[in-house]
Each structure stands twice: as C-alpha cells, then as structure tokens.
C-alpha cells in the first residue's frame with residue numbers, strides 16, 4: 001500500500017508508443033529500471049551530469065552535458081521525467097536522421113527561441129571542444145581545430161546572415177558532407 005511507483009500510466013505509454021519506435025514491453029521494462037534507479041521519478045541536472053560525464057573520462061563533458069540536459073528538458077522544469085527520458089533516448093540512439101537532427105537543433109538553440117544564431121553555434125562548439133581529448137584535438141583539420149574555427153565552418157554551411165530556423169538547419173546538415181560530423185563529438189575509441 002501507498003506504493004506510488006506502480007506501473008507506467010496508460011497516457012504516457014500511449015504517447016511513447018506513438019512518438020518512438022519502442023514497443024510496449026520495452027517501455028514497461030525501462031520504466032521499471034527508471035523507477036529503481038530514480039525512485040523520485042525525476043532526474044535532476046546534477047544527476048544527469050554525473051551520469052553523462054562518466055562516458056567521457058578523459059575530458060570535461062560538464063558543459064556539454066548541461067546543454068544536452070536543457071535540450072531534453074522539454075517543459076523546462078529543471079528535471080527529466082520518464083517521458084522526457086525515453087524521448088531523449090529515442091532521439092539520440094535509435095532515432096531516424098531527421099528526428100536526430102530535430103534534437104540537434106534544440107541542442108544548438110540555447111535560448112529556445114526557435115532560431116539558431118552564430119553565437120549559439122559558438123557556445124555549443126566550445127562545449128564540444130571541452131569533450132575532445134587533447135591528443136585528438138591535435139589531429140583535427142586546421143580549419144576546425146578550435147571552437148571558433150569549427151563554429152565558422154559550421155555557420156558557413158547554413159549560408160544565412162543572422163539566424164537559422166529548424167528546417168534550414170536540418171536541410172543544411174543533410175546537404176553537407178561535413179556538417180553531421182561538425183555538430184557533434186563522436187569519441188574515436
């Protein structure tokens with residue numbers, strides 16, 4: 001009695017089945033794990049950062065983790081609930097390219113106003129660079145081996161003076177061979 005956790009609500013289950021390609025069995029299983037690891041039902045920014053940075057032991061992923069958290073926290077309440085967590089998992093791991101690029105757009109749209117500015121591109125490039133281990137930075141092409149240069153290169157792809165809307169961002173990345181690599185950091189090992 002008094003067990004608040006229980007099963008995932010029907011409403012959330014239907015929503016997630018509609019918005020992800022996960023099956024009901026998978027969602028229910030994840031919900032059980034989520035409840036176990038996170039009895040409050042919410043992941044705080046600090047918890048998220050602690051988990052995320054473990055994946056990058058050789059560099060500083062804190063800043064990037066904060067941006068990722070912001071992009072996952074759809075309702076801006078400072079925590080991730082189960083629904084936001086599963087949507088995030090879907091977008092970043094198994095999502096189709098378009099869905100993934102929608103997420104990338106929200107990552108770069110730091111102030112969430114629906115447009116990306118060059119300053120926002122710079123801010124994310126700075127965060128990406130903190131995640132790249134020193135020896136890997138040394139191997140980067142000369143026109144993308146600093147946050148500023150990477151931001152310049154990326155910004156040129158969109159060919160816009162001030163700001164880039166979501167559709168323009170997605171099309172720009174799809175049309176360019178370098179863009180997908182530039183908007184993220186893929187550890188080499």
Ligand SMILES: [Ca+2]
Nearest residue numbers: 073077079080
């Ligand atoms: Ca939230």
Ligand SMILES: [Ca+2]
Nearest residue numbers: 109111113115
């Ligand atoms: Ca913006």
